[in-house]
Amino acid sequence: QVQLVESGGGVVQPGRSLRLSCAASGFTFSAYGMHWVRQAPGRGLEWVAIISYDGSNSLYADSVKGRFTISRDNSKSAVYLQMNSLRAEDTAVYYCVKVPFMRSTTGTGDFWGQGTLVTVSS
Amino acid sequence: DIQMTQSPSSLSASVGDRVTITCRASQVISNSLAWFQQRAGKAPKFLIYATSSLHSGVPSRFSGSGSGTDFTLTITTLQPEDFATYYCQQYDSYPPTFGQGTKVEIK
Numbered sequence: 001q002v003q004l005v006e007s008g009g010g011v012v013q014p015g016r017s018l019r020l021s022c023a024a025s026g027f028t029f030s031a032y033g034m035h036w037v038r039q040a041p042g043r044g045l046e047w048v049a050i051i052s053y054d055g056s057n058s059l060y061a062d063s064v065k066g067r068f069t070i071s072r073d074n075s076k077s078a079v080y081l082q083m084n085s086l087r088a089e090d091t092a093v094y095y096c097v098k099v100p101f102m103r104s105t106t107g108t109g110d111f112w113g114q115g116t117l118v119t120v121s122s
Numbered sequence: 123d124i125q126m127t128q129s130p131s132s133l134s135a136s137v138g139d140r141v142t143i144t145c146r147a148s149q150v151i152s153n154s155l156a157w158f159q160q161r162a163g164k165a166p167k168f169l170i171y172a173t174s175s176l177h178s179g180v181p182s183r184f185s186g187s188g189s190g191t192d193f194t195l196t197i198t199t200l201q202p203e204d205f206a207t208y209y210c211q212q213y214d215s216y217p218p219t220f221g222q223g224t225k226v227e228i229k
Contacts, residue, residue, distance in 0.1 A: 045158075045166065045209055045220040061217050095165055107213030108156045110177060112165040 002026040002111040004096045009116030012086055020081040022096030022113055029077035030054070033099035035109050036070060036081045038092035048094070051079060053103050064090075086120045093117050124148050124212050128221035134229040141197040143224045145210035150190050154214040157186055157195045160223075161206045169208075170195065200226075 008020040022034070036048040049070040051058045058070050069082040079096060094116050097109030125148035135141050145155070153173040158166040168177045170186040173193060183198045197204055205228055210221040 044222050045211075047218045047220075059216055100168075100171065107154075107216060107218030108168075108171060108211055110168045110171075112167070114165055 002098060004098065004111060004113035006094065006096050006113045006116035009094065009118045011119045011121060013122050014087060014120055016086055017082070017084045018086060018118060020083065020094055020096075020116060020118070022079045022081075024077045024079070024096075024098070027098070028102075030074040031102045033103075033105050034070075034072060034079040035097040035099065035107075036079075037095045037097050037109070037112075038090075039095070039115075040089075040092045043092075046092075047107065049081065050099070050105055050107070052105050053099075057105065059105075083118070086118075088120050091118060091120050123217055124151065124215060124219050126210055126212055126219050126221040128208075128210055128224050130224060131222065132225040132227060134227050135200055136229045137200055137202055139200045141200055141204075141226060143195045143208055143210075143226075145188075145193045145195070145221050147191045147193075147212055151212050151214035153189070154212060155186070155188065155193045156211045156213060157184075158209045158211065158220075159204075159206045160209065161203075166209065197226075 003025045005023045012018050035050045049060045051070045055072050067085045072079045096113040098111045100110040127146045155173045157170040160166040174186045185196050207223045207225045
């Protein structure tokens, strides 16, 4: 069965960096694009970034462009989110999400991890 | 960006009721509309994609319909496990955007 397990969240000061990881299993990781989606406490869902199945393409929300970088290591079945210059408004649960279709960069996702909480506070 | 507006924001219903949630896009989108269910403290679950296609394992009491800018999620015969928040999402164009959510509560 598909499993996505995020890690790397925590409390960080504004302006600092954090790297999130997502370990995937139960499917052919190298054939699927992956998203990061976040949810601020008590708020709705916000798409953050996508990386293509082979890592050759990525897209970002305007709110994180230039500060966050998505990457993947298909040999380790893992996707990452490097978050720099963090702001209070980046405080959220970050979810790793699998694209439903092979070799597609469609903007929705069928399986979600349990999420990892990032708190940006001084 | 395409804005997604759900209505109502919340509703109260009883087990066995039929529930309808609507989602309106700020511009015409193709059938690239998905629905998610999120129970309290849990990750969202994928219910429906391409407006009306049920994700594997999702009970048949869930259904989706619509076109253009107006879409609907219907739950027939509401079950106790269906009390949750529901989100629509357009993935017709980047960035993908979500509705603000509809909370289905027990009456």
